Amino acid sequence: MIPDESEPRRALIGEYVLGLLGEPEASEVRDLIANDREAARMALEWEKHLLDLADQLPAQSPSPHLWERISHSLGWLPARGNAAPEGWSRWWQSLGLWRLASGALALLVLLSWLPAVLEDDPAGASYTAVLQKPGESASPGWVVTIDSDGELRLTSLVEDEIPADRSVQFWTLIDPKDGPRSLGLIEPGTGTTLSAEQIGAVQAGQLFELTLEPEGGSPLDRPTGPVLYIGRAVLIASN
Amino acid sequence: MADSEFDYEGALEACARGDQGAFQRLYQHEAGQLLGLAITLLGRRDQAEDCVHDALVKVWHNADRFDRTLGQGRAWIYSILRYRALNQLRSRGRLVQTDDGFIEAMADESPQAEEQASDQSDGKQLRRCLSQLERPRRHPILLAFYRGLTHEQIASRLTTPLGTIKGRIRAGLRALQECLQHDSR
Numbered sequence: 001m002i003p004d005e006s007e008p009r010r011a012l013i014g015e016y017v018l019g020l021l022g023e024p025e026a027s028e029v030r031d032l033i034a035n036d037r038e039a040a041r042m043a044l045e046w047e048k049h050l051l052d053l054a055d056q057l058p059a060q061s062p063s064p065h066l067w068e069r070i071s072h073s074l075g076w077l078p079a080r081g082n083a084a085p086e087g088w089s090r091w092w093q094s095l096g097l098w099r100l101a102s103g104a105l106a107l108l109v110l111l112s113w114l115p116a117v118l119e120d121d122p123a124g125a126s127y128t129a130v131l132q133k134p135g136e137s138a139s140p141g142w143v144v145t146i147d148s149d150g151e152l153r154l155t156s157l158v159e160d161e162i163p164a165d166r167s168v169q170f171w172t173l174i175d176p177k178d179g180p181r182s183l184g185l186i187e188p189g190t191g192t193t194l195s196a197e198q199i200g201a202v203q204a205g206q207l208f209e210l211t212l213e214p215e216g217g218s219p220l221d222r223p224t225g226p227v228l229y230i231g232r233a234v235l236i237a238s239n
Numbered sequence: 240m241a242d243s244e245f246d247y248e249g250a251l252e253a254c255a256r257g258d259q260g261a262f263q264r265l266y267q268h269e270a271g272q273l274l275g276l277a278i279t280l281l282g283r284r285d286q287a288e289d290c291v292h293d294a295l296v297k298v299w300h301n302a303d304r305f306d307r308t309l310g311q312g313r314a315w316i317y318s319i320l321r322y323r324a325l326n327q328l329r330s331r332g333r334l335v336q337t338d339d340g341f342i343e344a345m346a347d348e349s350p351q352a353e354e355q356a357s358d359q360s361d362g363k364q365l366r367r368c369l370s371q372l373e374r375p376r377r378h379p380i381l382l383a384f385y386r387g388l389t390h391e392q393i394a395s396r397l398t399t400p401l402g403t404i405k406g407r408i409r410a411g412l413r414a415l416q417e418c419l420q421h422d423s424r
Binding site: 014020048067 | 390
């Protein structure tokens with residue numbers, strides 16, 4: 001697919017740099033740039049010329065928080081209680097507080113809502129997580145159960161109204177280093193079931209949460225909107 | 240705005256050695272212009288700031304992979320920002336309503352802009368070369384750069400068949416590279 005001749009190749013790389021190529025062409029050009037110094041040079045040359053267009057735009061002042069956020073992400077600033085860093089670093093920094101509250105409540109709620117889980121064949125460990133409104137430890141909204149086969153069920157206890165132009169997205173976080181992982185969009189008031197393959201191995205303490213996102217889901221690989229419900233997985237049975 | 244005094248390559252190499260002060264100076268120097276481009280591409284300031292955040296974190300972590308023998312430091316930084324912004328746009332999967340007035344204006348630019356830009360030195364030839372393209376070839380390239388549109392989206396925006404758009408962009412880029420290389424000789 002990639003032309004051997006220099007000039008058509010340069011033009012194709014220009015299309016790639018502009019973001020015009022679809023798959024599989026984009027991947028082919030990406031591989032070429034990664035492995036061929038001449039192709040990498042051509043790509044940076046296009047980028048250099050395109051700076052002329054970027055510089056036609058007026059600069060915009062970043063919000064004062066942006067530098068602080070970047071410093072946090074690079075691990076240069078210690079987390080400060082009151083400074084409230086923006087974005088997802090804010091919510092996961094406070095998760096330590098969640099562990100106790102949601103763990104204790106999870107067992108209580110479990111007994112009344114989800115007796116079936118305990119009766120499952122204990123082929124593997126099973127877990128539950130009660131998702132509550134942030135800061136309201138007595139407001140369970142959703143329950144996550146992972147049965148001994150590793151299948152996850154998300155069950156709604158509430159009927160929330162969500163604006164028409166918004167979506168509710170389901171996330172999990174195992175290790176803050178890896179960042180959160182989307183488990184897909186959720187219809188408010190209903191539930192969902194995800195297979196063990198979709199979820200992967202679950203650990204005690206693993207975070208689950210629902211966030212309010214733009215219609216169609218977060219444009220990023222992490223939550224961008226407010227947390228609606230949040231909670232951690234608690235081991236309820238193991239063999 | 241590009242500043243020929245600022246040593247982008249030196250800054251990136253200092254970042255690769257772990258020099259936080261160099262990164263902060265790079266931020267102070269370039270974040271505003273990066274944000275301007277990100278806002279134009281993404282149409283929303285909050286998402287644009289996310290994009291600049293992600294791109295600059297990546298710049299720091301990958302600074303050791305920058306190689307000045309391959310190209311300019313500033314071009315390298317913008318390649319990371321645009322890649323990030325395009326990914327955001329693609330995963331969002333829908334278009335923000337935007338005012339494309341300035342793109343239309345640039346697409347309509349006559350060779351006066353050419354004269355205006357012609358005394359500029361290296362790195363300033365693109366607009367002059369673009370102004371030499373006919374509008375139907377120039378306009379889709381501007382939409383791709385400023386709005387991150389795909390071939391299909393450009394075809395639909397300009398109500399032109401997809402094959403025609405692809406052909407015009409390809410021909411436009413070929414003509415551009417010819418003009419740019421001629422200039423740099």
